[in-house]
Amino acid sequence: LSITEAAAATGETVSGSHVLRIDGFSATKDLAVGDYIESGAFRVGGHAWSVLCYPCGDEEESAGWVCLFLQLVDDNVAAASAMDAGGVIKAECVFTLMDFAAGGVGELAPSIRIKPHVFSAADKSRGCDFIERKELEMEPSRLVNNCFRVRCDVILVNDNDDEKSPSPRPVPPHVRTVRRNRAPKILGPQIKPGPGHYFAPGLQNPRDGPASPMPPPPPLTELHRHLGDLLASQVGKDVTFEVAGELVTAHRCVLAARSPVFMAELFGTDEKEEDKEDVAARHVVQVVGDMEPEVFKALLHFVYTDSLPEICDDGDGGNKVKMVQRLVVAADRYDMKRLKVICEDILYKYINATTAATTLLLAAKHGCHRLKEACVAFLKDLLASVEPPGDQTCSLSSPARKKHRSRFLLPEQPRKKK
Known part of the structure; x- marks a missing residue:
């Protein structure tokens, strides 16, 4: 109990x-x-x-x-x-x-x-x-x-x-x-x-009489800890990823077992046997795009331990939100559905006037439908409570209200030189 x-x-x-x-x-x-x-x-x-x-x-x-x-x-x-x-x-x-x-x-x-x-x-x-x-x-x-x-x-x-x-x-x-x-x-x-x-x-x-004495329950699984120790060590690592110029090593089989995208990248698809052999022979895999090494390492931590690493916070949650937003992108890219849901839940807890707009864009782009709905609801309530300076009687569709709302949500863009 x-x-x-x-x-x-x-x-x-x-x-x-x-x-x-x-x-x-x-x-x-x-x-x-x-x-x-x-x-x-x-x-x-x-x-x-x-x-x-x-x-x-x-x-x-x-x-x-x-x-x-x-x-x-x-x-x-x-x-x-x-x-x-x-x-x-x-x-x-x-x-x-x-x-x-x-x-x-x-x-x-x-x-x-x-x-x-x-x-x-x-x-x-x-x-x-x-x-x-x-x-x-x-x-x-x-x-x-x-x-x-x-x-x-x-x-x-x-x-x-x-x-x-x-x-x-x-x-x-x-x-x-x-x-x-x-x-x-x-x-x-x-x-x-x-x-x-x-x-x-x-x-x-048990309805027919008392059950026989039950032995003490076995200890909880330590698989996540053992795999985490394996990631931290250099034992058996057989693939290297180059992420923004930094080399990160891992184990092919662990990654392939956890992500279908890693499976295709590291062992190829079922279409051509020669392609599978070429892919499996590669020892260095280039991670294209703008993924940062810290984000990729956090992704690997989740792959091995099924949990997020400790994320340093700056007091107001800004650093944590940025890291989790990037992890949503990584989770979507490597088809890590559970990681994506966990990140959605964290971002939900940090929806505020500072994060709502960026989180909404992220949710819309990566198919986080419930997170998107939560951001939209928050922004509607927020905008309903904000009136433009001066005339308080302007309608919701008036140019003044529209201008005020757009300036409130989005940062000003630099003007193009003529």
Whole structure:
């Protein structure tokens, strides 16, 4: 069992997170639809919550899916009395699958948002179909050593006073909001977890009796660390890249396994066998274009470790934004989809008046559709709050307003000499 909680109040909003770990996932295949596992209680915003996991679905329509639900299990006497008296608690949550292969700290798809819901004594839970069992079982980074982790982020908002309630919380580009969220339909028997785990696998169906004792779980994978050490060393490197005059060495097989573009560059295509031999014989590969050595090294770091290197920040995030923007270009060039999504998420968090225009251009050029939509929405709100100096009554389509808006967004271009 692994639990993390971090709550911080901002205006009327309080949030916290809880990490759910389920061991022995394969043994849950024999459970019936409606059988569920309940986490221990965790506290966010002064209220107690738990996560319900239905390994085989909560209703017949969701059979074959892992379903997750956030449940209010408040033991606060005052809060419980308020609920019994007709009081309500409004909250939303986001369920995110964690990258177990990277130590359980990275994020993977899916990441699903449950829209704000009014929790009451009569309606204490909300959730959704999270992921298909077969999809979870097929992806090594999702299910490691028969175990997976899900983070539940809970956000409580007190919007009793409409004037003081905050604006809707922006949703990161990789997070999908489900259209149909619901309370669990079938409440089957609760499966009691073994010591320290939500589910202790045994040789028998847990509904038929206690499971056999489970041995301690194996240590987390260290593949990312071992490959990172391999990159840092000079052992076995068989290809050199020339990037803006600087030489960078790496391992052909590692790069080819991670990127189809590297595969074609280093081993050729399937069209001509002689071309493949010529490509494989090259020991120095020219990286054309305007890619900088630091960006290419950061790309290689991700290829080997599936994580970004530490990026030096200048306090306001300017250096980090520039580096991540360049990594988006590199990720698009080498078809590194996961890196591209991670970079989109980082840039989303840094959207402001300084970065919105350049990030919008980048997103439009490289097909980052959700990031583009977020930038457009931000700029619309920003421009709506900015009026040109002098006449405050000019229309949106007036020349003065158009000139002011274009000067606000784009740097002035030098005038051409006649």
